[in-house]
Amino acid sequence: xxxxxxxxxxxxxxxxxxxxxxxxxxxxxxxxxxxxxxxxxxxxxxxxxxxxxxxxxxxxxxxxxxxxxxxxxxxxxxxxxxxxxxxxxxxxxxxxxxxxxxxxxxxxxxxxxxxxxxxxxxxxxxxxxxxxxxxxxxxxxxxxxxxxxxxxxxxxxxxxxxxxxxxxxxxxxxxxxxxxxxxxxxxxxxxxxxxxxxxxxxxxxxxxxxxxxxxxxxxxxxxxxxxxxxxxxxxxxxxxxxxxxxxxxxxxxxxxxxxxxxxxxxxxxxxxxxxxxxxxxxxxxxxxxxxxxxxxxxxxxxxxxxxxxxxxxxxxxxxxxxxxxxxxxxxxxxxxxxxxxxxxxxxxxxxxxxxxxxxxxxxxxxxxxx
Amino acid sequence: xxxxxxxxxxxxxxxxxxxxxxxxxxxxxxxxxxxxxxxxxxxxxxxxxxxxxxxxxxxxxxxxxxxxxxxxxxxxxxxxxxxxxxxxxxxxxxxxxxxxxxxxxxxxxxxxxxxxxxxxxxxxxxxxxxxxxxxx
Numbered sequence: 001x002x003x004x005x006x007x008x009x010x011x012x013x014x015x016x017x018x019x020x021x022x023x024x025x026x027x028x029x030x031x032x033x034x035x036x037x038x039x040x041x042x043x044x045x046x047x048x049x050x051x052x053x054x055x056x057x058x059x060x061x062x063x064x065x066x067x068x069x070x071x072x073x074x075x076x077x078x079x080x081x082x083x084x085x086x087x088x089x090x091x092x093x094x095x096x097x098x099x100x101x102x103x104x105x106x107x108x109x110x111x112x113x114x115x116x117x118x119x120x121x122x123x124x125x126x127x128x129x130x131x132x133x134x135x136x137x138x139x140x141x142x143x144x145x146x147x148x149x150x151x152x153x154x155x156x157x158x159x160x161x162x163x164x165x166x167x168x169x170x171x172x173x174x175x176x177x178x179x180x181x182x183x184x185x186x187x188x189x190x191x192x193x194x195x196x197x198x199x200x201x202x203x204x205x206x207x208x209x210x211x212x213x214x215x216x217x218x219x220x221x222x223x224x225x226x227x228x229x230x231x232x233x234x235x236x237x238x239x240x241x242x243x244x245x246x247x248x249x250x251x252x253x254x255x256x257x258x259x260x261x262x263x264x265x266x267x268x269x270x271x272x273x274x275x276x277x278x279x280x281x282x283x284x285x286x287x288x289x290x291x292x293x294x295x296x297x298x299x300x301x302x303x304x305x306x307x308x309x310x311x312x313x314x315x316x317x318x319x320x321x322x323x324x325x326x327x328x329x330x331x332x333x334x335x336x337x338x339x340x341x342x343x344x345x346x347x348x349x350x351x352x353x354x355x356x357x358x359x360x361x362x363x364x365x366x367x368x369x370x
Numbered sequence: 371x372x373x374x375x376x377x378x379x380x381x382x383x384x385x386x387x388x389x390x391x392x393x394x395x396x397x398x399x400x401x402x403x404x405x406x407x408x409x410x411x412x413x414x415x416x417x418x419x420x421x422x423x424x425x426x427x428x429x430x431x432x433x434x435x436x437x438x439x440x441x442x443x444x445x446x447x448x449x450x451x452x453x454x455x456x457x458x459x460x461x462x463x464x465x466x467x468x469x470x471x472x473x474x475x476x477x478x479x480x481x482x483x484x485x486x487x488x489x490x491x492x493x494x495x496x497x498x499x500x501x502x503x504x505x506x
Contacts, residue, residue: 121375121417125373
């Protein structure tokens with residue numbers, strides 16, 4: 001158990017850091033650390049130093065949070081040793097990003113990097129063919145959830161009342177509930193909901209509008225659209241299967257092997273590891289496929305994109321009243337973000353934040369036996 | 371194919387969009403019947419107002435170069451090989467007249483004007499032949 005406490009957050013944050021750094025490399029060469037720079041300065045020593053500093057900063061944050069894990073574990077604070085370093089890592093890595101990009105922003109402003117640089121806004125006039133979201137993973141997700149449901153239905157009459165619903169980290173039951181459809185099938189219902197949501201998002205991702213970088217050639221723009229749609233939609237549909245598998249595994253082990261305490265903990269860890277594997281493998285494949293899109297041929301240079309830094313707060317949040325798009329591709333990281341300059345974008349973001357807050361409060365209440 | 375518009379240019383954005391579609395039809399990079407992105411999709415990609423893109427498309431539709439119907443969206447309505455648009459010359463000649471007058475007023479020699487016109491027409495034809503050999 002102590003080994004788990006010691007290993008969990010360092011491994012998790014290390015994987016997160018690798019992913020964070022990998023995602024940075026997915027971006028076009030004109031967007032180092034989410035700062036827009038002209039092609040003529042993409043390999044400026046200041047830019048290269050900032051990117052290097054960002055990587056070292058992430059490593060440093062990892063060392064600090066790993067030390068915190070060991071300290072908290074030594075004090076016997078197991079739950080804190082698992083959660084706090086992960087949260088701190090997420091927060092500090094954002095601080096590292098903001099600090100590392102500042103040197104680029106300053107150099108760009110002082111050197112007036114965009115002075116006299118021709119800029120264009122570009123779009124694909126002939127729409128690229130839609131990517132088909134993979135349906136095999138959601139189909140498999142339905143099958144594993146159906147198997148678990150069948151086992152639960154068969155076991156329902158013989159289940160004890162009250163039934164155990166909450167377990168300590170070592171797998172011993174420490175919370176019970178009256179036997180009901182919700183207390184028996186609740187986990188599977190949540191699993192099915194999440195799997196369906198992810199499958200739906202993978203279909204959305206397969207059609208998503210990728211904003212054209214005007215320094216891309218037509219072939220590169222088409223490749224970028226294809227790879228980003230393919231990467232996101234396969235990532236989301238594989239996640240729908242992995243989550244269904246993990247939740248079925250937890251559910252089945254609870255029903256079929258009620259005495260074996262460590263299985264629930266082991267399935268939870270396996271689920272987290274599988275999620276990380278799916279995310280990292282898809283990002284790695286996307287990176288490989290995007291290499292050709294990020295090559296710049298100085299002989300056939302295309303115009304630079306418009307400097308849109310003023311609309312990107314901290315390089316992460318988008319705020320542009322004049323942009324009709326409510327959902328825009330992220331400039332940093334994967335997927336989309338909302339345009340906070342539009343009422344609809346602001347409303348959806350507020351709703352999402354409320355939903356996250358509600359989920360956190362619910363988890364805390366449940367964890368403390370309400 | 372890509373459309374590039376210059377936000378700093380004096381020419382309005384819808385006009386730039388219009389001009390590039392016309393040129394793409396002339397040099398064969400857009401073929402008759404080829405589907406164009408919807409107004410909304412194009413506006414979202416550029417990050418500009420949909421009304422601006424709509425204005426450019428309206429102009430193209432009005433000239434008969436683009437056709438929009440509910441089912442297939444906007445498509446290229448005609449190409450260089452099709453029969454000449456009826457009544458086209460009467461509108462075009464006065465504009466050409468202004469362009470030529472401009473060149474003459476600025477001291478461009480007649481021979482240079484003819485040579486420039488020829489080389490542009492040759493370029494369109496060469497690109498057209500090229501895109502027929504390698505259909506995109």
